[in-house]
Amino acid sequence: MFSLEMLLPYDFSPxxxxxxxxxxxxxxxxxRLMPxxxxxxxxxxxxxxxxxGICYAVMQTVFDYxxxxxxxxxxxxxxxxxxxxPFLMALANPLPVIRFWNRQIxxxxxxxxxxxxxxxxxxxxPFIAAFLFVGLIYFWLWPSIHFDAMLSRDLYWIMNWSMLLDxxxxxxxxxxxxxxxRSDAVGYGKRMLMLALVALPQMFLGAWIVFNRGMVYDVYEVCGRAWPMAPETDQLIGGVITWVPPAMMSIIAILIILRRAMHEDSKMTGKRDWKPQEAHQ
Known part of the structure; x- marks a missing residue:
């Protein structure tokens, strides 16, 4: 049953x-201050x-426990x-707010x-961003590193913050x-290619966890599990979460970028069609 205590930090981090x-x-x-x-x-x-809000919730509520x-x-x-x-925050385009504060510096x-x-x-x-995006997932899920990170408070916080910032x-x-x-932003084609390339290693890692017959992450056996769930089931569900949702998010992001590219192309085409008519008039 839900209680307000569930909103309190398990491990308070000022x-x-x-x-x-x-x-x-x-x-x-x-x-409030912007025009x-x-x-x-x-x-x-x-x-x-x-x-x-959801990033805060998974770091500073009972979810973290x-x-x-x-x-x-x-x-x-x-x-x-x-x-x-990060997907939601970036999709919301906080650039106007960022530019506003940039002018105040x-x-x-x-x-x-x-x-x-x-x-x-x-x-x-692009290459560095994609490499880090996938590399950090593999790094923190390397069994020996993951074991140490889950037993060290400092490493645990470094792990979570590195994932959020990346x-x-x-x-x-x-x-x-x-x-x-009209800017030095990465082209839409490169963005879609990046999304496809980062999805494949994540799918492979998730599938490896799902189909691995042994216990890959035994640190949860050492510390004990919060719920009476079979270790194999815990690992199976964790592998599916590593496998399926990230791939789906890459597909959704590709569709969003494709829509932007088509929208911008139609605007450019409209301008090219309109200018000759204007000149003729």
Missing amino acids: LTVIVFVTVLGLYVTGL SEDRPGALRIFTFLLGL YSQYMFFVHRGQHLILHHLG PQRVRPFLTPFGLVYRALQQ GMLFWWLIFDPRSPA
């Missing part, structure tokens, strides 16, 4: 609370807040941190931000609202 509250505060304040014509619509605002003692819940936690939450502070900008641009290279970088690259024709 840094996590501060970061999420700061992001929420900056977003809401930016919306009305620049503000995103209600659906986009809701989508961003939903993505932010179950993710430490059930493998399939842990895979659900990383599905949200690395895929669904004093000129004397900007030189100190240059190194961060260089790192960001390096990580947003997810934000990847999905922002995919859903960058800028037009590739």
Whole structure:
């Protein structure tokens, strides 16, 4: 039965609370101070807040407890941190709010931000972004590394934060609202290719976990499971979560990017058809 205690942190992290509250505060304040014509619509605002909220929920509620003692819940936690939450926030296009706050940064502070900008641009290279996106999943699911991460509080938090930050970088690259024709944004074809390429290794890893006859992640046997579930069932469900939902999200993202590309192409075609007529008149 649901109770308010389930919303309280299992392992309270002041840094996590501060970061999420700061992001929420900056977003809401930016919306209030922005000119009305620049503000995103209600659906986009809701989508961003939903993505932010579910990421917070899996890190600072009782969900985090179950993710430490059930493998399939842990895979659900990383599905949200690395895929669904960043997917929703990037899809909501917070670029107007980001640009608003960027204009508020004093000129004397900007030189100190240059190194961060260089790192960001390096990580947003398509090959690097795709490699990190898949590589981090494999890294933290390597049995010996996963064993240590689930038994070390510091490693556990590093694991979760790395998944969230990497997810934000990847999905922002995919859903960058800028037009590739008028900016240095990655082309739509490259984005769709990236989505297809990152889906395949995830499907392979999920299938390997599902069809593995032995216990791959025995750390949950050492710590004990939160529910009386057979270890094989826990691992099976966790493998399915690693396998199916990420692949489905890649397909959905490809369809979204394809729609954007077709929409932009139709606009460009319309302009080309209209200009000669205008000149003739």
